[in-house]
Every structure is written in structure tokens, then in C-alpha cells.
Amino acid sequence: xxxxxDVSAIVASGELQQASTWRRINITxxxxxxxTCRHFVDQVRDIRQASRRLVDxxxxxxxxxxxxxxxxxxxxxxxxxxxx
Amino acid sequence: xxxxxxAIDWLEQHGDALYRYALLQCRDKEQAAELVQxxxxxxxxxxxxxxxxxxxxxxxxxxxxxxxxxxFRRQGKFASLPEDDDELAAFFDNSGHWQQSIAAMxxxxxxxxxxxxxxxxxxxxxKLPWKMRQVFIASEVLAEESEKICQDLSISTTNLWKLRQRxxxxxxxxxxxxWSRS
Ligand SMILES: [Zn+2]
Numbered sequence: 235x236x237x238x239x240d241v242s243a244i245v246a247s248g249e250l251q252q253a254s255t256w257r258r259i260n261i262t263x264x265x266x267x268x269x270t271c272r273h274f275v276d277q278v279r280d281i282r283q284a285s286r287r288l289v290d291x292x293x294x295x296x297x298x299x300x301x302x303x304x305x306x307x308x309x310x311x312x313x314x315x316x317x318x
Numbered sequence: 319x320x321x322x323x324x325a326i327d328w329l330e331q332h333g334d335a336l337y338r339y340a341l342l343q344c345r346d347k348e349q350a351a352e353l354v355q356x357x358x359x360x361x362x363x364x365x366x367x368x369x370x371x372x373x374x375x376x377x378x379x380x381x382x383x384x385x386x387x388x389x390f391r392r393q394g395k396f397a398s399l400p401e402d403d404d405e406l407a408a409f410f411d412n413s414g415h416w417q418q419s420i421a422a423m424x425x426x427x428x429x430x431x432x433x434x435x436x437x438x439x440x441x442x443x444x445k446l447p448w449k450m451r452q453v454f455i456a457s458e459v460l461a462e463e464s465e466k467i468c469q470d471l472s473i474s475t476t477n478l479w480k481l482r483q484r485x486x487x488x489x490x491x492x493x494x495x496x497w498s499r500s
Binding site for chain 2: 237238239240242243245246247248249269270271273274276277278280281282284285286287288289290292293294295296297298301302304305306308309310
């Protein structure tokens with residue numbers, strides 16, 4: 235029988251996909267009986283979705299126009315001693 | 319010197335993502351923009367070594383990460399911390415049950431709520447100890463392979479597993495405290 239601690243470890247460490255069938259069956263049983271773990275799993279899913287958007291979401295705030303302009307100018311400079 | 323048009327295209331296509339990653343790590347808008355610039359300049363120099371098999375964005379984020387990690391290394395962030403196995407005691411009792419039950423939490427819906435949720439996530443992420451934060455960013459934000467994360471942070475697979483569990487437990491608790499849909 236898996237404990238809540240075990241279930242949280244498997245879910246939070248992202249190992250659920252790699253878990254054996256037997257393990258997954260055990261987790262499913264645990265979740266049927268344990269509301270707190272169900273809520274935990276739901277919230278981890280929301281957190282994961284939001285996390286993937288932090289960097290890749292094109293709608294999230296990015297560089298300001300001024301910063302982009304400044305960087306473009308720096309990139310166009312023929313000789314540059316920036317960076318390294 | 320390489321043709322700057324490459325780098326200007328990169329700025330157009332990946333500049334914002336690089337900036338968001340840099341900002342997540344250093345929390346300073348000026349410094350983050352500076353890092354994007356340095357990354358693109360270094361990318362121009364190193365373009366000959368870019369392998370077409372990898373994604374341009376991951377390649378550029380790799381360069382940026384090198385710069386950040388050099389900085390972190392100088393700050394001594396990589397120094398190993400003592401293992402703290404009591405940390406989980408705050409969450410689970412001796413038989414492995416939750417110390418406190420978790421109430422349902424409304425999922426963010428629509429652009430506005432998602433943006434608010436992201437803001438809460440970033441605030442809570444900032445509160446995590448450095449190594450946990452790095453593990454979270456690498457595994458959940460960038461979705462990197464475990465092997466790569468272990469290598470970058472010089473930790474074992476077991477350690478990664480533990481840090482992922484702990485960072486998620488702490489983040490979730492923090493987010494629930496600060497997130498309300500109303
Ligand atoms: Zn449970």
C-alpha cells in the first residue's frame with residue numbers, strides 16, 4: 235500500500251509516466267480513496283502547465299521595445315568587445 | 319565576426335524567451351536584457367559550432383545558462399548544502415500521511431487568470447532555496463532531461479528526485495496560500 239508521501243514523490247518528481255503498471259494501479263487506488271492526494275495531483279498539473287508557459291509563452295511579457303532597439307544596435311556594431 | 323543578421327533574427331524569434339529565462343534567474347530587468355545581449359553576441363561567435371540537430375532556442379538558452387551559472391559559481395551557490403531529511407516532516411507524519419489536508423484550488427482560466435497565476439508562481443519560486451529553484455526551473459520550466467539536469471547541477475539522480483519532490487511540495491503550498499480566483 236502506497237502512502238501519501240510515496241504518491242507525492244512519484245507525482246512531483248515526474249516519474250509517473252515511467253512507473254510500472256502495478257505502481258500506477260496502486261496510485262489510482264490510492265487516489266480513489268484519498269482526497270488530499272487528488273487535490274495535490276490536480277494542483278501539480280496546474281503548476282506544471284503554468285511553468286511551461288513562463289519562458290515559452292509568446293504572450294508573456296518580454297523585452298521592452300527600447301531594450302530590443304539597444305540590443306539590435308549592439309549586434310550591428312562591426313567590432314565588439316562585449317560578451318566575452 | 320559573423321553576419322549580425324543571424325543574431326537579429328534570433329533576437330526577433332527567441333529574444334523574449336531568453337529574456338524571460340534570464341529574468342526568472344536574476345530578477346533584474348536591466349541585467350536580464352544585458353544577458354540576452356551577451357548571449358546573442360556569444361551565439362554569433364559560436365555559430366559555427368551549432369549543430370543543426372538541436373533546437374536553436376535550446377542552444378541559445380544553453381549559452382545563457384553558462385553565463386548565469388558562471389555567475390552563480392562565483393557566488394558559491396554550487397557549494398553542497400547539508401542534507402536535510404527533516405524537511406519532509408513538515409508535510410508528512412511518521413506513517414506517511416499528509417500533516418494537513420489540501421483543499422481544492424480553482425484552476426486558472428483565461429489569459430488574465432493565467433497571467434495572475436504565473437505571477438504567483440514566480441513569487442513563490444523566488445522563495446525556494448537556490449538548488450530547489452534550479453531543479454524546478456530546469457525540470458518544469460525548461461523540461462530538460464534528468465541526466466542533463468544532474469550534470470549541470472552536479473547532483474545524483476536520487477538527489478534530483480528528492481529536490482523535485484521538495485520543490486513541488488513547497489511551491490504548491492505557497493501558491494495555494496497566495497492564489498485565489500476571486
Ligand atoms: Zn494520499
